[in-house]
Amino acid sequence: MTDTMREYPFFVGGEWRENPDPVMVRSPYDGRPVGLVHQARERDMEDATVAAAVSFAELRTLSSARRSAVLASMADRIEERSEELAAMLVLEAGKTRLNAAAEVRRGALTLRISAEEARRIGGELIDLDWTEETEGRIGILRRFPIGPVLGITPFNFPLNIACHKIGPALAAGNPVILKPASATPVSALLLAEIAEASGIPDGALSVLPCPGSRAEVLVKDDRIAALNFTGSADVGWRLREMAGRKKVILELGGNAAVIVHHDCPDLDYAAARIVAGGFANAGQVCISVQRVLVHEDIYEEMRGMILARVRNLRTGDPDSDQTDVGPLIDDAAAKRAEELVQSAVRDGASPLCGGERRGRILSPAVVTGTSPGMRIEHEEAFAPLITVNPYQSFSEALARANTSTYGLQLGVFTSDINRVMTAFAESRVGGVVINDIPGFRADHMPYGGVKGSGTGKEGPRYAIREMTEEKLLVITRMKGA
Numbered sequence: 001m002t003d004t005m006r007e008y009p010f011f012v013g014g015e016w017r018e019n020p021d022p023v024m025v026r027s028p029y030d031g032r033p034v035g036l037v038h039q040a041r042e043r044d045m046e047d048a049t050v051a052a053a054v055s056f057a058e059l060r061t062l063s064s065a066r067r068s069a070v071l072a073s074m075a076d077r078i079e080e081r082s083e084e085l086a087a088m089l090v091l092e093a094g095k096t097r098l099n100a101a102a103e104v105r106r107g108a109l110t111l112r113i114s115a116e117e118a119r120r121i122g123g124e125l126i127d128l129d130w131t132e133e134t135e136g137r138i139g140i141l142r143r144f145p146i147g148p149v150l151g152i153t154p155f156n157f158p159l160n161i162a163c164h165k166i167g168p169a170l171a172a173g174n175p176v177i178l179k180p181a182s183a184t185p186v187s188a189l190l191l192a193e194i195a196e197a198s199g200i201p202d203g204a205l206s207v208l209p210c211p212g213s214r215a216e217v218l219v220k221d222d223r224i225a226a227l228n229f230t231g232s233a234d235v236g237w238r239l240r241e242m243a244g245r246k247k248v249i250l251e252l253g254g255n256a257a258v259i260v261h262h263d264c265p266d267l268d269y270a271a272a273r274i275v276a277g278g279f280a281n282a283g284q285v286c287i288s289v290q291r292v293l294v295h296e297d298i299y300e301e302m303r304g305m306i307l308a309r310v311r312n313l314r315t316g317d318p319d320s321d322q323t324d325v326g327p328l329i330d331d332a333a334a335k336r337a338e339e340l341v342q343s344a345v346r347d348g349a350s351p352l353c354g355g356e357r358r359g360r361i362l363s364p365a366v367v368t369g370t371s372p373g374m375r376i377e378h379e380e381a382f383a384p385l386i387t388v389n390p391y392q393s394f395s396e397a398l399a400r401a402n403t404s405t406y407g408l409q410l411g412v413f414t415s416d417i418n419r420v421m422t423a424f425a426e427s428r429v430g431g432v433v434i435n436d437i438p439g440f441r442a443d444h445m446p447y448g449g450v451k452g453s454g455t456g457k458e459g460p461r462y463a464i465r466e467m468t469e470e471k472l473l474v475i476t477r478m479k480g481a
């Protein structure tokens with residue numbers, strides 16, 4: 001059971017703090033109070049930055065065994081508290097029980113992967129004796145932690161994305177200051193409790209709930225070595241401009257496409273995956289399926305299969321086992337999603353089902369007859385809606401998928417290896433997924449977008465690369481030894 005009236009202090013480098021004027025966080029579904037969350041102020045941010053800088057001196061010399069042990073212990077504790085954490089994700093993020101439980105499992109896994117990667121950061125041995133002048137020399141290239149990392153996270157995966165910020169940073173030996181989304185700060189604060197109980201060194205973690213603009217002072221602070229941001233493109237690219245010389249990793253939005261070619265080996269499977277990928281988490285996933293492109297020979301059949309499944313989706317209270325699609329995060333998001341459907345219809349598209357709004361719930365929508373110029377295709381919907389359209393040739397489908405200003409992942413259903421190779425070569429995305437949806441993600445895989453979708457990679461091994469610096473040691477064998 002979640003204690004709904006609990007107050008949540010915030011965590012500054014090992015110390016729990018309160019300020020006057022805490023903010024009441026409410027359920028996006030029914031406005032139920034989630035808890036009173038104390039807000040960090042500029043003085044707390046300064047203290048968190050100093051604590052991070054001081055702890056870096058210790059953390060950077062900590063053995064990989066110690067860093068790994070803290071992360072593994074955090075993963076254990078997430079598993080022990082999984083029911084409480086899942087209940088909190090249902091409450092504060094409006095996730096269905098199924099989606100919430102899946103996120104908790106992924107959060108533990110992300111930390112377990114980080115614990116493993118902490119032990120194999122390694123490096124490279126380089127022969128330098130390529131000429132007579134450089135004879136007797138070798139180089140050792142090693143990665144060293146970069147320094148305090150500022151993680152900023154969005155509302156849609158408040159636990160697992162926090163784990164993606166904290167896990168790899170600590171694995172590499174970097175302290176972390178985490179600024180969670182204002183709509184969903186509580187799961188990150190529970191994660192801070194878990195980190196504390198797992199023996200994280202003092203100063204190595206701060207979790208600072210506050211309004212976004214208040215965190216800009218941290219984005220600009222030169223004592224912070226890296227900004228690891230996940231959120232919207234508008235905010236992310238703006239923050240990069242403010243970040244000065246720090247390393248910037250941006251994991252931003254998308255409007256992912258999936259192509260279903262006529263040689264797809266299993267249309268029923270493709271339809272099931274497309275519906276799962278378009279409507280899970282009420283479509284509030286950066287790699288949610290948004291644009292479905294189907295070869296004309298199988299278009300009618302595929303469209304029917306997708307529609308039948310979408311019509312079966314049940315909307316409502318996320319805290320019910322009967323619900324497949326819960327609420328959007330706030331009124332503005334729900335109204336915007338409804339307007340995206342309406343504007344497409346005004347521009348000549350045809351709604352096939354859904355698109356009606358009841359409060360913050362949008363009935364799962366399928367729209368056809370859309371074109372790349374329409375908002376419903378070129379903006380990120382971040383809502384339970386997909387567009388479905390036919391195409392004639394594979395190259396036309398790829399070109400249409402590529403019209404997006406975003407580039408996270410592309411899904412292609414085909415059994416032809418040449419089409420696989422063409423999609424891999426010609427698409428402008430961070431990942432191509434064959435015979436599955438663009439929403440496929442294993443937490444250890446390299447993940448991140450190109451174009452407007454960001455820069456840099458997530459997935460602990462790859463995030464560690466982003467948050468470490470290479471240093472070269474040149475060793476000369478002197479004659480006579």
Ligand code: NAP
Nearest residue numbers: 153154155180181182211212213231232235251252253286
């Ligand atoms: P958002 O509005 O951009 O907010 C993201 C975070 O940035 C929040 O913590 C927010 O704080 C903070 N923020 C806002 N303005 C700020 C400022 N001026 N300075 C510092 N921090 C600031 O995004 P969202 O609505 O929470 O999340 C949805 C977006 O995230 C979508 O675009 C989605 O595609 C993207 N996303 C991407 C990935 C990926 O891996 N590529 C994964 C998940 C989500 P407040 O909440 O206090 O405003």
